[in-house]
Amino acid sequence: MAAEPKRWQLYLDTRLRYLIVRDFLHKQLYKRLPPQTGWAHVLGSLALLTFLSQFVTGILLLLYYRPTLKEAHESIQYITGVVPFGWLIRQLHAWGATFMMLAVVLHMARTYFMGSFKKPREFTWLIGAGLLMATMVFGFTGYLLPWNQLSYWATTVGTEVTGAVPLVGEQMREILLGGPSVGQEALSRFFLVHVTVLPWVLITLVTLHLVLMRVHNLATLEDVGREKPYPPESGVPFWPVHMAKEAGVAVVCMAALFTLAVTSPWEIGAPADPLNTPEGIKPEWYFLPTYQLLKYFSGSWGKPLGILVSGVPFLLLFAWPFLERGPGRRPSRRKWAVRIGIAAVVLALVFGILGYVSETTIRLAGQTIAIDMYGVPHLHALH
Numbered sequence: 001m002a003a004e005p006k007r008w009q010l011y012l013d014t015r016l017r018y019l020i021v022r023d024f025l026h027k028q029l030y031k032r033l034p035p036q037t038g039w040a041h042v043l044g045s046l047a048l049l050t051f052l053s054q055f056v057t058g059i060l061l062l063l064y065y066r067p068t069l070k071e072a073h074e075s076i077q078y079i080t081g082v083v084p085f086g087w088l089i090r091q092l093h094a095w096g097a098t099f100m101m102l103a104v105v106l107h108m109a110r111t112y113f114m115g116s117f118k119k120p121r122e123f124t125w126l127i128g129a130g131l132l133m134a135t136m137v138f139g140f141t142g143y144l145l146p147w148n149q150l151s152y153w154a155t156t157v158g159t160e161v162t163g164a165v166p167l168v169g170e171q172m173r174e175i176l177l178g179g180p181s182v183g184q185e186a187l188s189r190f191f192l193v194h195v196t197v198l199p200w201v202l203i204t205l206v207t208l209h210l211v212l213m214r215v216h217n218l219a220t221l222e223d224v225g226r227e228k229p230y231p232p233e234s235g236v237p238f239w240p241v242h243m244a245k246e247a248g249v250a251v252v253c254m255a256a257l258f259t260l261a262v263t264s265p266w267e268i269g270a271p272a273d274p275l276n277t278p279e280g281i282k283p284e285w286y287f288l289p290t291y292q293l294l295k296y297f298s299g300s301w302g303k304p305l306g307i308l309v310s311g312v313p314f315l316l317l318f319a320w321p322f323l324e325r326g327p328g329r330r331p332s333r334r335k336w337a338v339r340i341g342i343a344a345v346v347l348a349l350v351f352g353i354l355g356y357v358s359e360t361t362i363r364l365a366g367q368t369i370a371i372d373m374y375g376v377p378h379l380h381a382l383h
């Protein structure tokens with residue numbers, strides 16, 4: 001129970017109904033989590049922290065960023081070169097995108113392998129899948145904003161994929177870009193989606209996600225329908241025990257983010273030049289598996305087929321809680337689901353690595369090895 005209200009609290013309560021808020025927060029803070037709740041359960045709040053960091057650094061970048069063809073690249077140069085600590089804010093935001101994506105993916109993997117998405121948490125998962133999509137669109141739209149060669153050409157290649165969707169592809173691409181190619185209209189649209197639409201989408205989805213998480217509490221590892229009620233004393237107190245873990249992980253994560261921001265800065269790159277295609281255009285790491293997979297499909301039939309094939313994992317993601325319906329949550333009770341999960345991770349890694357090394361050349365023991373677009377190495381003797 002919350003303590004007896006003090007005089008100032010009664011003052012605020014008379015005017016603002018303060019005690020209702022206080023009692024609600026007290027209940028949330030002192031809630032007991034299931035006894036098995038451990039370190040793996042901090043990943044969701046890590047995803048939240050990285051989102052908040054993106055939110056704050058993004059607002060600060062907006063003070064000086066200008067979304068026009070003439071000024072976009074210059075404004076990033078101004079932010080990094082002239083504005084006090086502007087370089088740091090930009091680096092935290094650029095690296096922060098990778099951190100957020102990592103946190104979201106690891107959190108998703110944890111809820112998958114622990115079977116936490118099963119009844120009654122199917123919709124918590126569905127909203128989570130929406131959050132993953134929103135995070136990816138955040139990354140895609142943000143990539144264009146510095147308006148450098150890489151961002152211009154990666155967006156051109158990325159949106160060409162949309163154009164290959166059967167029947168409606170071209171129209172979809174035109175709506176996305178606001179014209180036949182990447183230009184001012186596209187920059188305006190990507191900017192608008194990145195700074196207004198997506199933050200609201202994410203805030204709404206995260207709120208629903210957290211409300212559902214609170215309503216159902218965290219899942220245990222017991223089979224669906226066989227969950228035994230645990231005595232409240234044996235549960236893990238959210239405050240201070242679980243929050244201390246969350247805070248510890250948050251400090252380590254923020255330290256890593258600052259270290260990378262300072263030691264491995266993202267380049268600004270040359271300004272976008274629509275007449276000059278640079279070599280080695282690659283998307284962000286989280287798009288590499290799809291990017292690589294699509295390369296194996298070409299021609300008028302191949303391309304739409306490739307889009308269909310690369311869409312399957314995303315469809316499965318949304319449908320999964322309704323496909324895997326057995327009661328088991330423990331990995332030992334879900335051998336097939338665990339195998340499928342591991343296969344998905346391995347495939348994503350293999351295609352990601354192939355995408356990363358494709359169209360590069362490496363030198364090894366006096367030999368030049370050229371890796372073609374499909375990731376196949378070709379040996380050339382050095383002259």
Ligand code: HEM
Binds near residue numbers: 131132
């Ligand atoms: C911005 C993205 C996300 C945020 C901020 C977020 C936040 C959270 C938090 C704080 C929790 C409770 C603690 C924990 O389990 O770690 C949670 C639980 C959960 N999340 Fe997420 N999440 C996000 C994305 C996702 C994704 C992509 C999925 C899956 C597709 C997902 C599925 C779930 C499920 C099923 C639970 C319930 C876990 C349980 O009851 O044990 N979430 N989320």
